[in-house]
Amino acid sequence: MSRLLINGFEARETVIEAPPSKALTLRYLLASALSRTWVSLSKLNWGDDAWSMIRGVKPISEIEIRGDRVRIRRGVSLERLRVVDVGESGFTLRTLTGAYSGIEGVTLLMPRGSLIDRPMDELIGALRSLNVKIDRIGSIIRVVGNRVVGGYIMINGSVSSQYISSLLYLAPFTEGGIEISIRPPVKSRPYIDATINVLRDFNINVERNGDTIYVGGSQEFKATIDEFMIPGDYSLAAYYIVLSALGGFDLKIINLYRDKAIESEYSFIKYAVSMGVEIEENKDSVLVRGSLTRELKPIDADLGDSPDIVMPLALLMARSSGRSRITGVSHLVYKESNRLRGIAGILKCLGADVKIDEGNGVIEVNGVNRVRGGCVIDAVNDHRIVMMSIIGGLLAEEPVTVVNWEGISKSWPTFIWELEKLGAKIQIIQ
Ligand SMILES: O=C(O)C1=C[C@@H](OP(=O)(O)O)[C@@H](O)[C@H](O)C1
Ligand SMILES: C=C(OP(=O)(O)O)C(=O)O
DSSP states (O other), rough: OEEEEEEEHHHHOOOEEEEEOHHHHHHHHHEEEETTEEEEEEEEOOOHHHHHHHHGGGGGGGEEEEETEEEEEESSSOOOOEEEEETTTTTHHHHHHHHHHSSEEEEEEEEGGGGGGSSOOHHHHHHHHHTOOOEEETTTEEEEEEOOEEEEEEEEEEESSSSHHHHHHHHHGGOOOOEEESSSSOHHHHHHHHHHHHHTTTOEEEEEEEEEEOOOSOOOOSSSSEEEEOOBBBHHHHHHHHHHHHOOOOOEEOOGGGGGGGGGHHHHHHHHHTOOOOEESSEEEEEEOSSOOOOOOEEEEEEEEEEGHHHHHHHHHHHHHHHHHHHHHHGGGGGSSSSHHHHHHHHHHTEEEEEEEEETTTTEEEEOOOOOOSSSOOOOHHHHHHHHHHHHHHHBBBBBEEESGGGGGTTTTTHHHHHHHTTTEEEEEE
């Protein structure tokens, strides 16, 4: 097992490219694999989760990978028994469970690692209420796909928006469509919008009225254009923003398109600006003005819609001049790890005072002006906890060691190299 030794940085590059959106890569891969016409996808996020989705759609699609582009469409000959290793991708497991429910044949979906214990029961219950034959054999989910009549479903919105994305991918295959009512509180709502927007790019008609969504049945996926370029990922670029803002150097981040962003992820910019980080936004980039002396204001933020920016925002809070509060994030315990505990562990290592309330999904951070470090963080192979640990370590006064960091490849396999380009001193110790 290797360790990372994080030992400060000297700012070098001033322009860097944001990695492509993971959430949009997965959505376009799945929709394209269901499309009757060929679709070209470029600038994909090549993390482990993309490979999970590619393995997942292979049995029902024709797919050609050339360089970093993918050409893909629905396959003509459908395999009747499909065995799919979905790795640790929650989105892939949940949406394929839905989509395969409406495609004839038996599918065995095999989650790995932490995904084995992440919630699925309410999605399985909802699909059973539509008469889908679905069961669990140990960690494996078996879906017997067939023509589904459709109907009305009321589903809990507090655990994962991916349950709803799953039903949205299934609905066009049903005879009469699905009406979904999401029971509040609804978490991660903009990710549902992101799925709806992608479905619309594939000519699927979706009607939305608040938390009631109707998708008509017997619709065909057919891309509205033949090529989609995946834009940059604001939830990942947020780590660059924190490093620049607190590291005291200016950084231009390209490949960030405001008009294509998922609101849950874009909102990082809004919160950072409200704390006093200086950010200039352009059509396809942001410019961060770093400062070692600027005082950041503490804020209160309900991040129920934005679970993936909690980690970088907590780093900004740790260096603000007072007590900040994040609420609405009870769903962080259902991710690749219990992220509320992970965040608390990192902030304590850095020297900030932090309190978490798991039941209510609240994090309180008392900012400090010196980030101490000089400790070991177990990042439990959760990619976003690894990123937070590394950026926190780079900003600390004393070296930080990170163990169980290899899970970074889920969304950003090149993270460490990119940071080295920016001047980070990171050693991998075998
Ligand atoms: O649909 C998506 O792409 C995602 C939805 C969110 O999960 P939940 O809806 O489970 O909160 C988010 O945390 C995850 O990283 C990506
Ligand atoms: C939780 C995440 O993804 P997923 O749920 O798709 O595994 C994530 O990327 O942080």
